[in-house]
Amino acid sequence: MKRVATVAAVLVALALAAGVAASTKHSPSGVEKAAGPNKLTVWVGWQARELNEFKSVVAEYDKAHPDVTVDVVGNINDDKITAAIRSGNAPDVVSSFTSANVGVYCGTGAWIDLAPFIAKSHINLSIFPKASLYYTQYKGKRCALPLLADVYGLYYNKTLFKKAGLTRPPKTFTELTAYAKKLTQRNPDGSLKVVGYDPVWTFYSGNAPDMSVYFPLFGAKYIDAKGDSILSKDPAWSRLLQWQKGLIDWYGYKNLVKFNTGAGQEFSASNAFETGKIAMLLDGEWRVAFIAAEHPELQYGTAPGPVDPAHPDLYGAGYINGTIIGIPKGGHNVDQAWDLVKYLTTNDHALAKFSNGIRNVPSTTSSSRSKELKPDAHFATFLRIFTNPHSGTTPITAAGNAYGTLISNFVNKWQAGHAKDLKSGLASLDKAIDDQLAQAEKGGGGPP
């Protein structure tokens, strides 16, 4: 029995020793004091071709900075970022495609405050457009900077336009509806062959059911200055939803859903716009690169999205979003990490080179006018939308884009005809969003 106890005690001691060894293994001191250049680890969401483009930008920095070697890790999502920060194994620099989560990253201090670094480096934040500045901070605490931007505009098929006798893209949603009806073709059995414009929420990124791509085109506001939801109080939302339902009813909801399920995956060569099954599409600037790679034969044009006929002055605006980059807490080599972040987000050459590589919009005003940018008429549209004063982004909250889920619930019912009373539906939605934000600690203020 004593032997058994002794063996057990030895095993416990060994397990404890292993635990202690494992916990001390992650001590930062060993890493920081390593001989030679410091290794900076950067986590990004890009993969495959786009990751290689990012690596080529970083390689130039690496070459010019012999005191560091930069290791880029791709295919990272926010779950991995959160887990790494919680476990104390965060990389030196992180970037995220989900700018909506900046409220959590800044609010919790999971990404460190960049204000002291920005001040020390004498960076004037006016180099970034207002919308990009908004989605990289929370309650005034700036824990991120924009690293290229996504901008949404209208793509239209010139061949189909020509066949329908249309010569220019629509400028208002009234025009868009008329165009859509002209461009739509049906099969003998009544099913849809070519859809002029597909307005179903959830169909492709442009129809994200939080209505993010449409709100700048209607001049709508999600929340007021106090942070309260105002979907029922701002009449722009009702106009948007009534326009959308009107067009859906013209097609027939079931017809459209059936068409969408056979329309081809959004991020593939069978994308319905690329294959000519859809004549007009609201989409991000990245589609330019996809079309060039997958369907170079497609005759198409780009333009700002059409706007609410009640506000023609909004023409030229669009939804802006983008990748964010910052320094997680617990990262090593913070000063060197900042130097890299600064280079990637403010250096015109780096931004233009990366933009040329993945055809996202360079995120400073000066880089969006850089002569290094490869000229492309299709892409130039998005550069103009990016700097339009009416362009905007969605609210940043402590609960990320959770409010988008509530909006999605309602608008999906609305478009299917399962929510009859728009006014009371939007009022209930406001209450649900307010409750949700209160639960997640209300605050943050509305986007500019």
Added chain:
Amino acid sequence: MAQTPVIQAGASAPAFPALDRRRARRAAVWRRRRMVLLFMSPWIVGFSAFFGYPLVMSAYLSFTHYDLLSSPRWIGFANYRYLLTQDPLVWPAVKNTLWFIAVGVPLQVLFAFGIALMLTRAKWGLGFFRTVFYLPALAPPVAAVLGFVFLLNPATGPVNTILGKLGISGPLWFNDPAWSKPSLVILSIWTVGNTMIIFLAAVLDVPKHLYESAELDGAGPLRRLRWVTLPSVSPVILFSIILGVIQGLQYFTQALVASSVAAGSAVQGGDNPQTIGYPENSTLFYPVELYQEGFRFFHMGYASALAILLLVVSFAVTTIIVVNSRRWVHYGAAAR
């Protein structure tokens, strides 16, 4: 002096051996307990680390505001208040989950039992059919869902194509709130192989003499099924129901993947929470809502409250089924 030990021995002779024996017995009992504990220690460690600790922590976190990244902050019953009175997503999730259990579990048991009965009557190819009916259970859940979403695609799926040729306009399946849950139930019936194998073993285990006696008494096939087979396999039916209910309460992967794929999302649930529950929250099951709150919206304190409620409901439902089962479950049929 020489007598002293004798006197001492004589005086204490009746008391000391009894004391020693008691001590020895106690020591033996403790030794045995220690030994039992030692042998049980791997399980105790595992249970404490992977069940006890998470359970206690979840209970604690359910009373906190916890966003995964900063320290939990005590907020009393606020999470439970929001859960029971304000959250617009939780009741649709509860309703969907109850619907799935009420409709899906009986159908799963019925089909598993039915297939097992048919297999016991197969004259030839028993092994082949057993394999064919069991195989779907081996399909990884994600692959199975992707396959079903493809099969039931309203525009290009073979099911609607065949229905169309028969002059029937097929439903929108995963894209219609009225059909999305039935589609998931069909998928769950397709993968009923595990339960079917257990039923098959139970049906084959029913003593032949019971059937012979019933037949001699003039019982036909239906009566033999009602009065011999069903009572004999009733413990397996109870087991299947409890398992089905617990799996129904934890239904997650299939719902998450089906909603994302049917909505046309390139990112399965991951960074696109707006497709979770598609269409119109009809596939928003309780565990999906729990996952969404905890990992997508960083409401881990609230998600913990949801988890505690799920635990309580699971326990209550299982208890109700077990208590009620005393009336219709017969143990030891084989012995009779």
